[in-house]
Amino acid sequence: MPESPGKPPEFDLKLAEVAAWVGTGPDGIGQGVPDAAEEELLEIEGDDPARALRQTLGMFATGVTVITTKVGDEVHGMTANAFMSVSLEPPLVLISVDRRTKMCSLLYEGRRYGVSVLATDQRELSDRFAGRVADGGAAPAFDLVHETPVVDGSAAQFVAKVAKSYWGGDHSLFLGRVEYACYDENARPLLFHGGQYGDLASGAELA
Ligand SMILES: Cc1cc2nc3c(=O)[nH]c(=O)nc-3n(C[C@H](O)[C@H](O)[C@H](O)COP(=O)(O)O)c2cc1C
Numbered sequence: 001m002p003e004s005p006g007k008p009p010e011f012d013l014k015l016a017e018v019a020a021w022v023g024t025g026p027d028g029i030g031q032g033v034p035d036a037a038e039e040e041l042l043e044i045e046g047d048d049p050a051r052a053l054r055q056t057l058g059m060f061a062t063g064v065t066v067i068t069t070k071v072g073d074e075v076h077g078m079t080a081n082a083f084m085s086v087s088l089e090p091p092l093v094l095i096s097v098d099r100r101t102k103m104c105s106l107l108y109e110g111r112r113y114g115v116s117v118l119a120t121d122q123r124e125l126s127d128r129f130a131g132r133v134a135d136g137g138a139a140p141a142f143d144l145v146h147e148t149p150v151v152d153g154s155a156a157q158f159v160a161k162v163a164k165s166y167w168g169g170d171h172s173l174f175l176g177r178v179e180y181a182c183y184d185e186n187a188r189p190l191l192f193h194g195g196q197y198g199d200l201a202s203g204a205e206l207a
Contacts (some may be wrong), residue, residue, distance in 0.1 A: 012201035061193040068114040068149040068195040075149045091178035095172045115158040116151035118190040155187035
């Protein structure tokens with residue numbers, strides 16, 4: 001097989017070699033989901049482990065996005081902070097969506113979703129698309145890119161096509177190949193930390 005240009009040699013393995021390596025690889029590589037006995041090994045302080053885990057995870061400060069998709073003429077949006085960049089080449093992003101949400105029932109491999117990174121003045125939109133406030137007030141405006149809605153005036157916008165979906169416990173993970181990306185360099189991003197919204201304090205970068 002010809003060598004693929006630009007690919008580091010460790011990725012250029014023949015399938016048989018990969019199979020052999022997985023068999024002897026580090027713990028967890030090539031293995032399935034943990035069984036019930038392993039799940040009980042969660043070590044965490046406090047009487048309410050689920051709450052303590054949520055609070056601990058909340059120490060990870062994030063931005064806030066609205067995930068959007070369009071079914072017929074209807075736009076559906078859902079607030080999400082579980083968004084991450086995965087790869088530049090190919091361009092990939094990942095979102096984690098609660099399986100009980102309407103959004104989860106609308107996404108599948110081949111479908112497109114929009115990701116709008118909210119700005120500090122779009123906090124109400126975050127509450128609205130998290131189902132925290134009843135519909136009302138001015139309707140949010142969307143731009144359509146590749147037939148996919150993105151929130152007008154947001155700090156950054158992506159359109160991605162679901163390349164793969166994965167089991168993620170009570171969430172589903174949707175790996176998307178980015179087809180469109182743009183940002184407003186003057187926007188200030190809305191932050192989320194410890195269950196509260198935040199703003200970049202001074203805009204100053206740490207030395
Ligand atoms: C700041 C914030 C971040 C959130 N992040 C996520 C997330 O990453 N994934 C998720 O499934 N739900 C997340 N939620 C909750 C959903 O927005 C909420 O369950 C929403 O009502 C689901 O909408 P749907 O069922 O209409 O699709 C978040 C809520 C807030 C306020």
